[in-house]
Amino acid sequence: MAIRYFLRLLPLAGVLFLGPPAQGATVSAPLPPGVRLALDAAHIPVEAVSVWVQPVDADRPTLAIRADQPMNPASVMKLVTSFAALEQLGPAHTWRTRLAVTGPIRGGLLEGDLHLLGGADPMLGYDRLWKMLRRVRNLGIEGVAGDIVLDASVLHLPPHDPDAFDGRGLRPYNSGPHGLLMHYNTVLLGLYPGKAASEPVTLAAEPPLAGVTIDNRIRTSDAPCGTWYKDLQAQIEPGQRLVLSGTLPRACGPRTWSAAPLPPAEFGTALVSALWSESGGRLGGQVREGTTPTGATELIRDDSPALADVIREMNKWSSNVIARQLLATLGASRPELPQSATDMVTAGAQSAQEALAAAGIGTEGLVIENGSGLSRIERIRADSLGQLLIAAWQRPWMPEYISALPVAGLDGTARRRLSGSPVSGQAHIKTGTLNGVRAMGGYLLDRHGRRHALVMMINHPEAAQSAAAQDALLEWIWAGGG
Numbered sequence: 001m002a003i004r005y006f007l008r009l010l011p012l013a014g015v016l017f018l019g020p021p022a023q024g025a026t027v028s029a030p031l032p033p034g035v036r037l038a039l040d041a042a043h044i045p046v047e048a049v050s051v052w053v054q055p056v057d058a059d060r061p062t063l064a065i066r067a068d069q070p071m072n073p074a075s076v077m078k079l080v081t082s083f084a085a086l087e088q089l090g091p092a093h094t095w096r097t098r099l100a101v102t103g104p105i106r107g108g109l110l111e112g113d114l115h116l117l118g119g120a121d122p123m124l125g126y127d128r129l130w131k132m133l134r135r136v137r138n139l140g141i142e143g144v145a146g147d148i149v150l151d152a153s154v155l156h157l158p159p160h161d162p163d164a165f166d167g168r169g170l171r172p173y174n175s176g177p178h179g180l181l182m183h184y185n186t187v188l189l190g191l192y193p194g195k196a197a198s199e200p201v202t203l204a205a206e207p208p209l210a211g212v213t214i215d216n217r218i219r220t221s222d223a224p225c226g227t228w229y230k231d232l233q234a235q236i237e238p239g240q241r242l243v244l245s246g247t248l249p250r251a252c253g254p255r256t257w258s259a260a261p262l263p264p265a266e267f268g269t270a271l272v273s274a275l276w277s278e279s280g281g282r283l284g285g286q287v288r289e290g291t292t293p294t295g296a297t298e299l300i301r302d303d304s305p306a307l308a309d310v311i312r313e314m315n316k317w318s319s320n321v322i323a324r325q326l327l328a329t330l331g332a333s334r335p336e337l338p339q340s341a342t343d344m345v346t347a348g349a350q351s352a353q354e355a356l357a358a359a360g361i362g363t364e365g366l367v368i369e370n371g372s373g374l375s376r377i378e379r380i381r382a383d384s385l386g387q388l389l390i391a392a393w394q395r396p397w398m399p400e401y402i403s404a405l406p407v408a409g410l411d412g413t414a415r416r417r418l419s420g421s422p423v424s425g426q427a428h429i430k431t432g433t434l435n436g437v438r439a440m441g442g443y444l445l446d447r448h449g450r451r452h453a454l455v456m457m458i459n460h461p462e463a464a465q466s467a468a469a470q471d472a473l474l475e476w477i478w479a480g481g482g
Contacts, residue, residue, distance in 0.1 A: 070365030074432025118180025
């Protein structure tokens with residue numbers, strides 16, 4: 001019998017509480033039996049675990065174990081970034097991208113430069129870019145005598161090394177923020193296995209990138225469809241040659257993979273070059289980086305989806321690059337912070353910490369590096385996360401905050417969790433995983449119709465084996481233990 005179901009056979013009285021604890025205190029009662037069994041099976045000691053549970057209509061937690069210890073939350077840190085962004089910017093906040101011109105337009109020719117001004121939009125996809133450039137053509141500009149200038153100066157950012165975290169700089173989760181981020185800095189690779197082993201895998205890549213050549217060496221295999229992408233590799237070679245290698249099991253059928261072959265500025269140059277050419281536009285100069293002169297005439301503007309929708313995209317699929325953009329946006333929105341002049345990431349981290357403190361959320365031990373959780377130094381206490389969840393529940397933007405979280409068993413990164421369990425569909429949870437880290441935080445509706453905020457973080461070499469313990473906690477809360 002699965003460990004997560006074993007707890008249903010145990011009477012709830014088996015969990016001895018010594019009275020409700022003060023907020024943030026460490027409870028001396030043991031973990032729920034099913035949780036402890038699952039941790040023991042994974043060889044994870046209680047000393048590596050932090051837990052916090054509280055009904056949203058209560059004023060104190062019902063369970064708080066090592067909740068005052070700063071822990072690495074992995075992607076659960078996105079709960080903090082989401083809270084700070086909604087608190088300071090509001091759910092209707094949008095980002096604006098603009099097209100401007102310098103020089104007159106005569107006979108369908110712009111006798112100057114076309115400027116694309118970034119607004120730090122986290123979700124500027126290539127479809128929206130294509131529409132903006134088509135509007136330029138529809139306004140009668142058939143060619144640009146000068147350059148197309150990409151202006152990313154809205155954000156002042158520190159240097160970003162995509163290889164720094166794990167040496168896999170071409171993986172999209174390692175991309176950094178940018179003032180004119182385009183299509184998440186990502187190429188989507190549609191992979192279609194052959195009918196037999198060793199046959200080539202057919203590739204369909206988008207968006208188009210001028211000057212980037214894709215060398216597809218991926219072959220079909222007869223392996224079972226497990227972790228289908230584990231054998232795939234991508235590397236960039238001189239001359240902007242993207243080499244794809246490895247195998248894709250035939251049993252998997254079509255799959256979508258992704259890569260970030262270029263830094264954001266180069267990616268944008270390649271993308272705009274390709275899209276302008278595809279629209280039929282002529283270009284006398286080149287696509288390049290630059291800044292827009294104050295005398296430029298605005299031609300077109302395009303607004304992003306609202307912040308509530310951006311946060312939903314970020315949390316449902318745990319997008320690190322969106323989280324990084326949000327943190328930098330927080331820094332850009334606070335010019336009074338001295339760091340914002342040179343480093344809007346650091347300023348954004350300070351702004352987020354101030355937002356939590358102003359909401360009465362404890363910030364002791366809080367460390368924010370990039371707001372995404374892709375970090376070895378980010379830290380937060382379980383009781384701080386718990387206080388944040390309760391505070392979010394009381395905010396007017398609460399529906400947007402909760403609906404952005406994956407629903408266990410149904411969608412997002414939690415769609416495969418708790419299949420067949422009564423908790424399926426009852427928990428909105430953000431999960432996080434790094435080597436040595438597994439965490440979750442969110443809300444759960446128990447079988448009596450009462451909603452609980454919950455946090456669980458594991459920092460241990462065997463953390464990857466702790467999914468059953470997390471599921472056991474969720475089922476214990478659902479059964480009425482919380």
